[in-house]
Amino acid sequence: MSTRAEGFWNLVRTVEPPDLGPGPRSGVLPFPVLAGRFDAWLGGAGLAPEIAQRLRATAYLHHDHADPAHDIVQDLSDADSALIHGILHRREPDFWNANYWFRQAENHPVFQRLTARVNALESSRQQQPLVERLTLSGSVDPHAFVEAIEEVHRRTTKDPDVWFLRQIQLAETECLVAHLLGV
Numbered sequence: 001m002s003t004r005a006e007g008f009w010n011l012v013r014t015v016e017p018p019d020l021g022p023g024p025r026s027g028v029l030p031f032p033v034l035a036g037r038f039d040a041w042l043g044g045a046g047l048a049p050e051i052a053q054r055l056r057a058t059a060y061l062h063h064d065h066a067d068p069a070h071d072i073v074q075d076l077s078d079a080d081s082a083l084i085h086g087i088l089h090r091r092e093p094d095f096w097n098a099n100y101w102f103r104q105a106e107n108h109p110v111f112q113r114l115t116a117r118v119n120a121l122e123s124s125r126q127q128q129p130l131v132e133r134l135t136l137s138g139s140v141d142p143h144a145f146v147e148a149i150e151e152v153h154r155r156t157t158k159d160p161d162v163w164f165l166r167q168i169q170l171a172e173t174e175c176l177v178a179h180l181l182g183v
Contacts, residue, residue, distance in 0.1 A: 002183045004045055009177070011041050012059045017170035020149050020162060022091050023064030031065045050078075051180055057084050058180070062173055066091065079105045080180060086142060087172065095150045102142035110175045112139040117171040127164050134168070145172075 012034075015027045029037070038059050042052055057072040061084065069088055073081040086101035115135050121127075134144050145168070152162050177183075 002181055004047070004181050005177060005183050007041055007045065008055060008059070008181070009174075011037055012062050014063070017166040018062055018064065018091070018173075019157060020091065020153055020165055020169065021093060022066055025064060028063040028065075031060070031063075031068060034059065034063050034065065035068075047181075054080050054084060054180055055177065057081075057088075058173060058176060061088055061091070079108050080176075083108050083110060083176060087169075087176075090146050090149060093150070093153050095146050098146050099143055102146065105142070110172065110179050111142060113175040113179065114140045114168075114172050117175060118168055121164070121167050121171065126160065130161065130164070140168075140172075 014025075016025060019025050028034075038056055042056075045052070047055070053072055053076075057069040060066075060069040060072070066088055069084070073085045073088070076082075082101050082104035086098045086105060088098075089095075089101060090098035092098075115138075118131055118134060118140055121131075130148060134140050134148065136144070145165075148161075149165055152159065152165065155162050157163070157166070
């Protein structure tokens with residue numbers, strides 16, 4: 001992992017992965033604290049403004065601050081922003097809108113990178129059909145991921161399928177951050 005990526009994750013890592021829904025969950029930083037810490041980290045990170053902006057939206061979303069994350073990505077038209085926008089709407093949950101934004105990010109390199117992570121996460125025979133469904137096209141299909149989350153979104157966070165999907169969602173964010181930082 002690069003120094004920048006380590007710095008980012010030292011700043012935003014939480015005890016538990018984000019919920020599939022909007023949160024808030026325990027263990028997240030209040031928005032003003034997170035924004036201040038992100039600004040301080042950003043000062044020494046030496047990132048291009050457009051990368052910093054997308055990382056900021058990712059950090060805010062990781063800490064369940066969807067509105068400020070949405071404010072950042074709503075007017076951006078690149079595939080990275082569309083991917084963040086899709087994740088954001090998937091967590092609202094606004095599944096139709098999430099699928100719209102994932103169509104804007106079709107074939108994003110994060111989905112290919114995520115495929116290896118999903119296969120590594122599979123820990124039981126019970127999860128094998130879900131993994132196969134998510135990766136049927138050869139890489140993670142974001143629309144199949146939305147559908148899987150839609151099917152379980154009313155279940156408790158202790159449900160094994162919910163926990164597994166939360167792990168995939170965290171891996172998705174890790175792959176996104178690595179992509180944005182060129183790692």
